[in-house]
Amino acid sequence: MTKLLEIDQLSIEFASGSGTVRVVNGVRLELEAGETLGIVGESGSGKSVTSLSIMRLLPKGLAKVAEGDIRLHGRSLLDMSEAEMQKVRGNQIATIFQEPMTALNPVFKIGRQVRESIRQHSRKSKREAHKEAIVLLGEVGISAPEQIMEAYPHQLSGGMRQRVMIAMAMASNPDILIADEPTTALDVTIQAQILELMKKLQQERGAAIIFITHDLGVVAEMCDRVAVMYAGQIVEQGDVRTLFKEPKHPYTIGLLNSMPQFSGEKKRLEAISGQVPHPSEYLPGCRFAERCPSKMDVCESIEPALYDFGNQHRCKCHLYRGDMDAAHS
Known part of the structure; x- marks a missing residue:
């Protein structure tokens, strides 16, 4: 095998x-x-x-x-x-890095970055990717994912940023x-x-x-x-x-x-x-x-x-x- x-x-x-x-x-x-x-x-x-x-x-x-x-x-x-x-x-193959603050783009909102991660590996529309991003953030244990979608990386704790990175890594299974x-x-x-x-x-x-x-x-x-x-x-x-x-x-x-x-x-x-x-x-x-x-x-x-x-x-x-x-x- x-x-x-x-x-x-x-x-x-x-x-x-x-x-x-x-x-x-x-x-x-x-x-x-x-x-x-x-x-x-x-x-x-x-x-x-x-x-x-x-x-x-x-x-x-x-x-x-x-x-x-x-x-x-x-x-x-x-x-x-x-x-x-x-x-x-x-x-x-996807990667989760040690320090998410350096892996996430500081000038873009979390929602945009998760959406782009989804769309990069699929043919989903922006609206479909947005809905999936909310689901993914919920799956990694982020409460109120709709609000987190509108946040910038510096507004999140280290643990929350790492959860976002995991969501992005798992986006394409x-x-x-x-x-x-x-x-x-x-x-x-x-x-x-x-x-x-x-x-x-x-x-x-x-x-x-x-x-x-x-x-x-x-x-x-x-x-x-x-x-x-x-x-x-x-x-x-x-x-x-x-x-x-x-x-x-x-x-x-x-x-x-x-x-x-x-x-x-x-x-x-x-x-x-x-x-x-x-x-x-x-x-x-x-x-x-x-x-x-x-x-x-x-x-x-x-x-x-x-x-x-x-x-x-x-x-x-x-x-x-x-x-x-x-x-x-």
């Missing part, structure tokens, strides 16, 4: 003053219809760049896909013309919704409401979601599977329950140990020392080696393989080289 979305050995390069820098390297991901895939990692790990490449929105002249492919329903997005991609964006840190700028109560809204809309409309975040708590709440990114690579991926219960990669373990626990024995939160290296400073071996408490000599010189533990649980770490060699002997 063809996967809904396949990212196959994706590598992305940026131009810099000192030459070309590879910021994403060999990423492999798959997305099934109706599922939620979380991509988690620190700032600078390559999460958002990967999502922009899916939409073919990498900054022209500055970034490019150097290797690999991205396929939607088995068809390469990278081989499509710009006119074909215009039909994919919004219709089949996309197959895939990419949510790039959609709750980061919101307080905890509003964040919970937005997450609940997205789950509700997914159940009703059947869209698959790629949820990009640095918050493992959000991953546990929202996602079926999770991919952990570090320094432009996927270092571990698997279903959420397995990865939280049996994390394999030292980076994943470090992220989980840095999460507050609200039950069981109280213990001091652990922090991962150091910071994500700049792409121009990536080492030839394991990119996490300099911060890893389990570092071995081999980690500094040889890039680890991706080891498969079954049930789609994979980890890129030298710690399991002996185990896998024994398993295949």
